[in-house]
Amino acid sequence: MHNTSIGAGYDDIRDAVRTLCAEFPAEYHRKVDEERRYPEEFVDALTRNGWMAALIPEEYGGSGLGLAEASVIMEEINRAGGNSGACHGQMYNMNTLIRHGSEEQRKFYLPKIASGELRLQSMGVTEPTTGTDTTKIKTTAVRKGDKYVINGQKVWISRVQHSDLMILLARTTPLDQVKRKSEGLSIFLVDLKEAIGHGMTVQPIANMVNHETNELFFDNLEIPVENLIGEEGQGFKYILTGLNAERALIAAECIGDGYWFIDKVTNYANERIVFGRPIGQNQGVQFPIAESFIEVEAANLMRFEACRLYDEQQPCGTQANMAKYLAAKASWEAANACLQFHGGFGFACEYDIERKFRETRLYQVAPISTNLILSYVAEHVLGMPRSF
Ligand SMILES: Cc1cc2nc3c(=O)[nH]c(=O)nc-3n(C[C@H](O)[C@H](O)[C@H](O)COP(=O)(O)OP(=O)(O)OC[C@H]3O[C@@H](n4cnc5c(N)ncnc54)[C@H](O)[C@@H]3O)c2cc1C
Numbered sequence: 001m002h003n004t005s006i007g008a009g010y011d012d013i014r015d016a017v018r019t020l021c022a023e024f025p026a027e028y029h030r031k032v033d034e035e036r037r038y039p040e041e042f043v044d045a046l047t048r049n050g051w052m053a054a055l056i057p058e059e060y061g062g063s064g065l066g067l068a069e070a071s072v073i074m075e076e077i078n079r080a081g082g083n084s085g086a087c088h089g090q091m092y093n094m095n096t097l098i099r100h101g102s103e104e105q106r107k108f109y110l111p112k113i114a115s116g117e118l119r120l121q122s123m124g125v126t127e128p129t130t131g132t133d134t135t136k137i138k139t140t141a142v143r144k145g146d147k148y149v150i151n152g153q154k155v156w157i158s159r160v161q162h163s164d165l166m167i168l169l170a171r172t173t174p175l176d177q178v179k180r181k182s183e184g185l186s187i188f189l190v191d192l193k194e195a196i197g198h199g200m201t202v203q204p205i206a207n208m209v210n211h212e213t214n215e216l217f218f219d220n221l222e223i224p225v226e227n228l229i230g231e232e233g234q235g236f237k238y239i240l241t242g243l244n245a246e247r248a249l250i251a252a253e254c255i256g257d258g259y260w261f262i263d264k265v266t267n268y269a270n271e272r273i274v275f276g277r278p279i280g281q282n283q284g285v286q287f288p289i290a291e292s293f294i295e296v297e298a299a300n301l302m303r304f305e306a307c308r309l310y311d312e313q314q315p316c317g318t319q320a321n322m323a324k325y326l327a328a329k330a331s332w333e334a335a336n337a338c339l340q341f342h343g344g345f346g347f348a349c350e351y352d353i354e355r356k357f358r359e360t361r362l363y364q365v366a367p368i369s370t371n372l373i374l375s376y377v378a379e380h381v382l383g384m385p386r387s388f
Contacts, residue, residue, distance in 0.1 A: 006300045017077065017080075021081075024045070030350070047116040055094040061111045067311050075253065077256065079256035083210070086212075093120050094120065096229065100238040109189070121159035121165075122192070126156045137170070140172070146225050158211060158213040166192055172186040182237070185235040257360040258331040258360075261356065262289060266280070289341070295326065
């Protein structure tokens with residue numbers, strides 16, 4: 001495994017996560033993928049060892065680490081051949097609750113999440129009829145006495161079957177009654193055990209990766225008013241705390257994937273002899289690998305910049321988006337080179353390349369597609385005209 005100086009200073013975390021990941025070798029992740037089941041043992045081990053409570057302040061029983069450290073944990077999981085998609089929700093949701101929740105909510109939920117009694121793994125934003133146009137979501141929350149009544153539908157909501165809590169985005173003031181379309185949206189903590197079967201239905205979506213994701217239907221689901229996070233109508237601002245964290249964390253996961261692909265293909269290119277020499281002696285083989293390595297390294301710099309700004313509570317939307325864009329692109333290039341230079345063997349499940357190839361491909365589309373990042377940068381950073 002090569003080492004560079006980017007992200008130096010996290011050696012203790014890296015060593016500890018690597019040691020834990022070594023207990024769950026490639027065979028484990030391959031089998032879990034084959035069986036299309038949740039890596040329960042792996043997530044349990046992460047929880048028992050305190051990694052799932054990394055972002056929870058020490059006074060509530062966590063480790064009080066920042067997003068940079070959380071991103072290193074996610075990176076190492078992917079670099080070890082695993083898939084953080086099973087557990088990253090708890091990391092990116094956490095600051096939404098910590099920064100915008102009330103002291104009562106923090107006191108009630110955080111120690112339980114830190115001990116592993118509760119999981120906060122899900123965030124419900126995307127809807128089938130509005131897609132990326134988030135402010136047009138149609139799920140509504142209407143206040144009736146001491147309850148909010150939720151109606152609507154969500155799609156692609158991950159880890160609902162392996163979480164106790166979900167942060168839900170819903171419209172509390174109709175779109176035609178707000179000055180700005182980002183107003184009138186609110187976020188809620190949904191107790192999933194109470195909700196399922198009592199106004200909320202979960203329909204699993206079989207998909208290309210072993211990723212537990214679902215369609216959700218809300219039919220008069222009642223949520224206590226004390227589960228509103230922050231101020232009613234300001235939810236869009238709050239959900240960005242989670243979305244920016246998610247982008248930076250997924251950048252780190254793609255970087256972990258990128259290093260995994262590069263290590264795998266470099267080793268193979270050095271060993272595989274065809275035409276009497278290692279395939280890695282051919283520049284046609286070397287160059288795509290070297291290129292993707294350069295791109296992973298560059299993405300890594302942007303990822304740490306995004307995390308730094310996030311942890312300092314400075315605006316970081318641009319850097320988080322750019323880090324995710326660069327890292328997803330770099331890991332995809334590395335995945336292609338890895339598959340290509342393994343020849344036929346790249347397609348054999350036992351090499352794990354086809355699995356990681358599928359897993360890393362997701363990040364061109366989710367949690368935000370590359371086109372939407374480009375349009376964000378064009379409009380908000382470069383000042384070009386708004387196109388939609
Ligand atoms: C496995 C998986 C897990 C997910 N988990 C979650 C989750 O836990 N919670 C959650 O809320 N969501 C989740 N999502 C949803 C994910 O965030 C969305 O799929 C993603 O944001 C894209 O939205 P969409 O699918 O509605 O695509 P659309 O918005 O319908 O877009 C479709 C395509 O058109 C392009 N496009 C659309 N508009 C424009 C434009 N104006 N200019 C240029 N191109 C455009 C997009 O780039 C995209 O490629 C998940 C998705 C997947 C696949």
